[in-house]
Amino acid sequence: MPELTLDAMLSQADASARAKLGHGLRPLQRETLAKLALGHHVFASLPTGYGKSLCCWAPAAAWGWRTWVICPLVSLIEDQAMACAELGVRAVALHGGLSAEERGAREAGLRDAEIVFISPERFLLWWESGRLSALQAEGAGPNLLALDEMHCFEEWREFRDAYRGVFGAIKRVLGSGCQLLGLSASLSEAHSRAWMEEFAGPHERVAADIGREKLILRVIPMEEEEERWLLLPILLREINPGDSILIYCATRAECDELSRWLGSLGHLACAYHAGIPAGVRAERSRAFRAGQLPFVCATAAFGMGIDFPRVSRVIHFSTPYDLESYWQEAGRAGRDGRLAYAISLWRRSDITRARRMNERQRGRYYDLWKAWLEGACRKRAVASALGLSMNDCGTCDRCASSRDDLPTWLNAASSLRRGDAWWTEPAANGVNWAREKIFSGQ
CATH class of the missing domain: 3.40.50.300 (P-loop containing nucleotide triphosphate hydrolases)
Structure with missing residues (x-):
């Protein structure tokens, strides 16, 4: 033949x-x-x-x-x-x-x-x-x-x-x-x-080029730990029926604490991480896919390679580990082709996570901090990390100076930023500070 x-x-x-x-x-x-x-x-x-x-x-x-x-x-x-x-x-x-x-x-x-x-x-x-x-x-x-x-x-x-x-x-x-x-x-x-x-x-x-034109990236810097807990309920407003929200946490303990707290506010939420029995994880994954579980607080592996429909927002409750991981996790929003948002809550104190990293991991963590401190377009920074090139996206918080097109819930959260804070310092000062903190392991 x-x-x-x-x-x-x-x-x-x-x-x-x-x-x-x-x-x-x-x-x-x-x-x-x-x-x-x-x-x-x-x-x-x-x-x-x-x-x-x-x-x-x-x-x-x-x-x-x-x-x-x-x-x-x-x-x-x-x-x-x-x-x-x-x-x-x-x-x-x-x-x-x-x-x-x-x-x-x-x-x-x-x-x-x-x-x-x-x-x-x-x-x-x-x-x-x-x-x-x-x-x-x-x-x-x-x-x-x-x-x-x-x-x-x-x-x-x-x-x-x-x-x-x-x-x-x-x-x-x-x-x-x-x-x-x-x-x-x-x-x-x-x-x-x-x-x-x-x-x-x-x-x-x-x-391919980085694509995902309907995925809007936002990074919200903050000074204090309490600000995360103040901002999150605002970011969970105006959820359409059937939509799901995926919240990424740095640790299992943070997943558990956050899911309990959301439950106390009346939200139907659960934690998902490797410390939960496999059968329970499978059931929670099925419920999330079916739209029966609107909020999941998870570690990074949740949703990898799986097209969960109607994920309209991905929220990083802690700073991601590197630009590649950030894009992998952010990209789980909007896979149904609708407008979606990926929002990162960026704390100055997250820099201390470098203490638990080896030299290779610290280098990747520094690249993320450097890109965010220098004020580059969020998507262009990701594209550069992946070895791709692109023009500014025109929609992230670095590219779009006007808030007129923002939904009210995101506008309210963004308005809580303080004007005189660490992220408004000259970029070179911030980058030098991040380099010293990350590579010294302090």
Whole structure:
């Protein structure tokens, strides 16, 4: 049987997308799949909400490729597998949260699966036990290995052993002729290039501009701890029925405290973090997706890679750790294409978080403080961190001097700023102060 041409393969993928989603391939999806079809390893930096998951399941559904996807979170693994099943793509989800009986049942269907979603820990175990190499020897191993949320290799390797140990396993699987697909909306060009070179060597790249024109970024600086608690109820005003608000906190304790406090104000809110039992987390995630839980106070991993509909606001209750994480988390608002807001409450005292960081993390934290103190357009600062270029967005708090177009709730919150405060000092003074504080660990 003759090999299919590139045009024929893309036509098959487009037809599969139309049959399952009701629309054809988007331009960057088509470009990513074209490079895979030509036999390249590929890194794709696609905007949040653009449809990275299609680049994983389309080769399986349209071309018959056996695809394995390494995912960082159990909730993401289960959600992606469920979404594929709903589209008619045979999927298996493997992770450490399964009982022995559940794991056995799922592994029994592995050879019939078109796509496998697996945690890095389970992938490493499959390699070390020889089971993955046995599958490859039988011709049943993966043709395509996708690294979803690839920024986790950069950000989580310090505290999650599997993101260090899985290196060798990935390289050996790729050595058998398997192709690599790296996916992230927030991994910088320099870091993504380094990781792809480490894993696969020469590769092709697909990158978009930062996009998300309807996502409005606002940073609200403040002096005192109490100001956060004063501002937050204002930022939660005028919520449309069915809309959801995602509030990111720095610690588990902060999630718990904030959710209890919101409950005392009459809001239906809950905490979400790794210290909560998996079953409870899954139920809260389902309720949030269904619009039954309007407020979630969460640590950074919540919502990663999942398109929660109707998230109209993302609020950072504490300063994010770096510009890449900031964009990853902010981008969970407005994925349904409606106007949405990402608001960060920026405290001077957050600078002390650098005490718990290593040198690499401090450098990334400093880059965020420097960008915010220098007064750059919020989106342009993010684009620069990702190795992209763009003009000023015209809508963030640095670009838009007028408040006439702001909703009343955001105007009220922004009006509480004090005029004579640390963020109004000359930018050079603030940057020098931040550099000294962050790198000295004081």
